[in-house]
Amino acid sequence: MHGSELAEEEERHRKRAPWGVIALVLLTGLALIRNGSGEFDVGPPQPASAAAADGRAADVAATLGPAPLPYAVPDRVAIPGIQVDAPVMPVGLDADGWVGAPPPEDPNLAGWFTGAVSPGEKGTAVVVGHVDNKQGPAVFYGLGALKKGNRIEVHRHDGKTAVFEIYGVEVFEKENFPGDRVYASKGAPELRVITCGGGFTKAGGYDGNVVAFARLTEVR
Numbered sequence: 001m002h003g004s005e006l007a008e009e010e011e012r013h014r015k016r017a018p019w020g021v022i023a024l025v026l027l028t029g030l031a032l033i034r035n036g037s038g039e040f041d042v043g044p045p046q047p048a049s050a051a052a053a054d055g056r057a058a059d060v061a062a063t064l065g066p067a068p069l070p071y072a073v074p075d076r077v078a079i080p081g082i083q084v085d086a087p088v089m090p091v092g093l094d095a096d097g098w099v100g101a102p103p104p105e106d107p108n109l110a111g112w113f114t115g116a117v118s119p120g121e122k123g124t125a126v127v128v129g130h131v132d133n134k135q136g137p138a139v140f141y142g143l144g145a146l147k148k149g150n151r152i153e154v155h156r157h158d159g160k161t162a163v164f165e166i167y168g169v170e171v172f173e174k175e176n177f178p179g180d181r182v183y184a185s186k187g188a189p190e191l192r193v194i195t196c197g198g199g200f201t202k203a204g205g206y207d208g209n210v211v212a213f214a215r216l217t218e219v220r
Contacts, residue, residue: 044131045145046171046197046210053168053213065216068189069120072158074112077127079193081150082142088154090114091128104130107138116183119154120162120216123185124192127154131196131206140195144169144210152191152214164191164214171197173208182211189216 078085091100091111102109110129117123130138152164172178182192191214198208 043200044137044141044143044195044197044210047144047146047169052170065188066219068122068216069118069156069160069162069219070158071118071121072156072160074119074125074127074154074156074162076155077110077193078153078155079146079150080153081146084139084142086110086129086139088112088127099128101128101130104133104138107133107135110139117189118156119164119191120156120160120189120219122187122189124183124190125154126183127191127193129193129195131210140193140210143193143195143212144171144197146212152193152212154191161220162189162191162216163218163220165217166212166214168213169210170213171208171210173198175207177209182213186215190214191216 073090074088076086077088086108088110089102089112091102092114094100099113100111102111107130110127112119113126113128116126119125119127129140131141131143132138146166146169148167148169150166152166154162154164156162172182191212193212193214195210196206196208197210198206200206
C-alpha cells in the first residue's frame with residue numbers, strides 16, 4: 001500500500017465514531033431520521049415478534065460465512081423483499097451530533113454511515129434511510145415488513161456485491177436503544193439497516209427505530 005493510501009486508511013479509521021457515542025445520538029434525538037412525517041392513513045409496517053434476532057444462532061452462522069472484504073465505498077443497496085433498489089451516499093455526524101441522513105427531498109436514497117466499516121468489511125456496517133417524507137413513503141418505508149432469510153445486496157465501488165441475509169428485524173424505543181447490541185462487532189461482516197419506526201406524534205416525531213440485522217453470506 002502506498003504512503004498516500006496508508007494515510008487515507010488511517011484517517012478513515014481515526015474518524016470512526018465509538019459505538020457508545022452513536023448509541024447516545026439515538027438515545028437523545030427525536031428520531032434517527034428527523035424528517036419522517038407520519039401523516040399517512042396507514043403507517044409503516046412494524047416488525048413481527050417472530051422476526052426478533054436470535055443472537056446465538058447468528059453468532060454460529062457467522063463463522064460459516066465468506067471471508068471479510070477490504071474497504072470499499074458502497075454505491076447501491078437492493079432489498080428485493082420490499083422492492084428497494086436505491087443509490088447510496090456517504091453520511092456522517094452533523095453539526096448537532098446526529099447521524100446524518102440523505103436529503104429528505106429524494107425518497108429513494110440511502111446513506112452509508114462513514115463512522116463504521118464499509119459493507120462487507122469485518123465489523124458492523126450501518127445504512128440509514130428515511131421512512132417517509134412530506135410526499136409519502138420513502139426508501140425504507142417497508143423495512144419493518146422484512147423477515148428472517150430476506151436478502152440485502154450492497155454494490156460497492158470495487159465492483160463487488162456483498163450479499164447479506166437478515167437474521168432479525170426489531171423496533172426499539174429511542175429512550176431504550178440498545179446501542180451495544182445493535183452496533184457491536186461480532187468478529188464477522190455484518191450489516192444494520194435503520195429507519196424510523198414505532199409510534200408517532202407531531203410533537204416528538206417517531207419514538208423508535210426499526211433495525212434490520214444481517215450477516216454476510218455471499219460475495220458476487
